[in-house]
Amino acid sequence: MTRRSIGIIVNGVTGRMGYRQHLVRSLLAIRDAGGLPLADGTTIWPHLVLVGRSETKLREIAQRHGLEDWTTDLAAALARDDVEIYFDAQVTQQREKAIRAAIEAGKHIYTEKPLAADTAAALDLARAARSAGVRTGVVQDKLFLPGLRKLKRLLDGGFFGQVLSVRGEFGYWVFEGDWQPAQRPSWNYRASDGGGIVVDMFPHWHYVLAELFGEVRSVSATIATHISRRVDEAGRPYPATADDAAYAVFELAGGVIAQLNSSWAVRVFRDELVEFQVDGTEGSAVAGLRRCRVQHRAITPKPVWNPDLPVTEDFRAQWSEVPDNEDFDNGFKVQWEAFLRHVVAGEPFRWDFLAGAQGVQLAELGLRSAREGRRIEVPELSL
Numbered sequence: 001m002t003r004r005s006i007g008i009i010v011n012g013v014t015g016r017m018g019y020r021q022h023l024v025r026s027l028l029a030i031r032d033a034g035g036l037p038l039a040d041g042t043t044i045w046p047h048l049v050l051v052g053r054s055e056t057k058l059r060e061i062a063q064r065h066g067l068e069d070w071t072t073d074l075a076a077a078l079a080r081d082d083v084e085i086y087f088d089a090q091v092t093q094q095r096e097k098a099i100r101a102a103i104e105a106g107k108h109i110y111t112e113k114p115l116a117a118d119t120a121a122a123l124d125l126a127r128a129a130r131s132a133g134v135r136t137g138v139v140q141d142k143l144f145l146p147g148l149r150k151l152k153r154l155l156d157g158g159f160f161g162q163v164l165s166v167r168g169e170f171g172y173w174v175f176e177g178d179w180q181p182a183q184r185p186s187w188n189y190r191a192s193d194g195g196g197i198v199v200d201m202f203p204h205w206h207y208v209l210a211e212l213f214g215e216v217r218s219v220s221a222t223i224a225t226h227i228s229r230r231v232d233e234a235g236r237p238y239p240a241t242a243d244d245a246a247y248a249v250f251e252l253a254g255g256v257i258a259q260l261n262s263s264w265a266v267r268v269f270r271d272e273l274v275e276f277q278v279d280g281t282e283g284s285a286v287a288g289l290r291r292c293r294v295q296h297r298a299i300t301p302k303p304v305w306n307p308d309l310p311v312t313e314d315f316r317a318q319w320s321e322v323p324d325n326e327d328f329d330n331g332f333k334v335q336w337e338a339f340l341r342h343v344v345a346g347e348p349f350r351w352d353f354l355a356g357a358q359g360v361q362l363a364e365l366g367l368r369s370a371r372e373g374r375r376i377e378v379p380e381l382s383l
């Protein structure tokens with residue numbers, strides 16, 4: 001068995017996503033499994049170079065996981081010949097500059113979403129990467145969630161007949177930080193720091209809708225900053241300047257209408273933090289992060305509107321659980337494995353910088369729709 005070591009810079013490893021999902025649940029999990037096997041018998045072994053701003057935090061993470069290669073000097077890490085991939089999970093605003101440097105250094109690049117602050121910058125990065133001949137990828141983790149995988153299986157099997165509409169509810173209450181600490185970083189609530197729920201969630205909605213139901217043709221969004229004052233990590237009050245809720249309608253190619261609410265100011269009366277209800281002529285499904293339940297046309301009840309009577313049916317009990325039928329691995333890890341195979345073995349990988357730019361574009365147009373109070377068409381992007 002040949003072991004092929006591949007040097008990967010992990011920048012932003014001290015952050016929520018960089019540490020938990022990318023380092024621990026993906027890259028270290030691949031190492032714990034002995035590496036990533038390829039079809040030809042080679043095993044890919046991720047050699048990790050941790051990069052960040054704080055020596056203390058990096059040293060602590062490295063020691064905790066038996067790693068030795070870390071630095072606060074990104075330029076020096078990018079100059080290394082034994083590094084082939086640059087990964088970015090920094091705050092969004094630091095991303096473009098770092099990715100540009102990585103392209104110039106000739107590294108392949110994998111990054112958290114959103115790819116950049118605006119569509120022009122995202123497309124520019126995609127073009128620069130293409131000219132430099134480096135491979136690119138953007139995290140699209142929701143596609144690999146068990147609930148959405150089961151939904152895709154239903155779509156592929158023709159369960160729905162003609163899909164009519166999708167309604168999605170995403171969100172939970174993010175504490176203001178006064179009497180209980182907030183469970184998300186404060187930069188999320190400051191527009192000047194790249195925060196806002198539209199910038200955060202619309203890139204996800206773009207790939208979920210496009211991959212499952214059809215390309216997004218138009219967006220109409222109303223946004224709000226429901227909680228206008230929050231308290232940061234250091235206990236200092238600050239004005240929340242970014243949107244914390246978005247109520248949006250998307251028209252898709254093929255005629256499906258998707259209505260998605262995203263909010264950090266909603267209390268959960270659902271089974272999961274995100275749920276999509278899909279209604280089709282032959283059947284309907286409700287998919288969350290892990291579960292997916294269906295109701296077929298043949299067993300659809302016939303409720304009759306009568307507010308004078310108490311509810312006579314247990315509507316939730318009339319749905320059936322879609323079985324897993326396979327083992328679902330962590331979604332971030334599955335996508336990392338696909339990207340590593342893409343870089344090392346040339347396997348196809350369609351979630352590239354152009355796909356990332358489409359997500360940025362949907363966020364930008366969603367914000368414009370809210371600002372101008374109108375529905376906005378989404379033009380096709382190309383390099």
Ligand SMILES: NC(=O)c1ccc[n+]([C@@H]2O[C@H](COP(=O)([O-])OP(=O)(O)OC[C@H]3O[C@@H](n4cnc5c(N)ncnc54)[C@H](O)[C@@H]3O)[C@@H](O)[C@H]2O)c1
Binds near residue numbers: 012017052
């Ligand atoms: N795929 C997903 O589901 C998902 C979920 C949440 C966040 N994200 C994305 O991941 C990225 C990181 O988000 P997070 O929630 O982990 O944030 P975080 O605040 O927890 O981490 C941010 C990281 O960036 C680093 N950083 C570099 N320069 C910085 C600066 N000038 N100011 C502050 N931090 C700086 C921090 O040290 C830290 O390592 C964001 O781009 C976000 O959009 C993706």
